Amino acid sequence: MLGWTFPRMNHFQGIFFDFDGVLLDTEPDHCACWAEVLRARGVELTWEYYRDHCIGIDDRDMLRVLARMADPPKEFDELWALYPEKKRLFQQRMTAPPFEAELKAMLPALAGEYRLAVVSSSASVEIEPLLLAGGIRAHFATIVGGENVKRHKPAPEPYLLAAERLGVARALVIEDSQAGIASGRAAGFEVLAVRHPREVPGALRARLERG
Numbered sequence: 001m002l003g004w005t006f007p008r009m010n011h012f013q014g015i016f017f018d019f020d021g022v023l024l025d026t027e028p029d030h031c032a033c034w035a036e037v038l039r040a041r042g043v044e045l046t047w048e049y050y051r052d053h054c055i056g057i058d059d060r061d062m063l064r065v066l067a068r069m070a071d072p073p074k075e076f077d078e079l080w081a082l083y084p085e086k087k088r089l090f091q092q093r094m095t096a097p098p099f100e101a102e103l104k105a106m107l108p109a110l111a112g113e114y115r116l117a118v119v120s121s122s123a124s125v126e127i128e129p130l131l132l133a134g135g136i137r138a139h140f141a142t143i144v145g146g147e148n149v150k151r152h153k154p155a156p157e158p159y160l161l162a163a164e165r166l167g168v169a170r171a172l173v174i175e176d177s178q179a180g181i182a183s184g185r186a187a188g189f190e191v192l193a194v195r196h197p198r199e200v201p202g203a204l205r206a207r208l209e210r211g
């Protein structure tokens, strides 16, 4: 969709993107890295199990359950000791973060018309390298990370800070989680709710073209 243009009928000045689950779905990669380091210790982790039981919970809680379920059972400490290795593996894989090609193609046109921001509860130091590696950092005028606010989503502060930094009064927020949706609305912005990054290009285009 290179060279995509759209009628400028809507009233938005900015488009604010959540990161995890909107710009990038990192869960399959987190799971694959954990599965790889755990397999070497004889512990099996499948995507189905991870998807249904591990997303959104702390890694340590996940490992406590996996240690108990292992045959024979393992000590939690033995599995938690694998964390640095898992983290290294994840960072290696994320040298080519899988951003949606269609969204990457839309970003130059969007950035020409709107002020774009990434607004996340993750730290900027975790997000910015991925945006750089994906070649899309320059399209975003600012990144609001978890370290920039006192009150996280679902509080409105992250989105209000993005608006203040960019001088934007009317923004469209794109979110995938209940907390994020609540945060965007509490900040007084319209929220476009999506379930996965692959829905973003189509949903965003439809919303902007509707005026």
Ligand SMILES: [Mg+2]
Binding pocket: 018, 019, 020, 021, 022, 175, 176, 177, 180
């Ligand atoms: Mg999210």
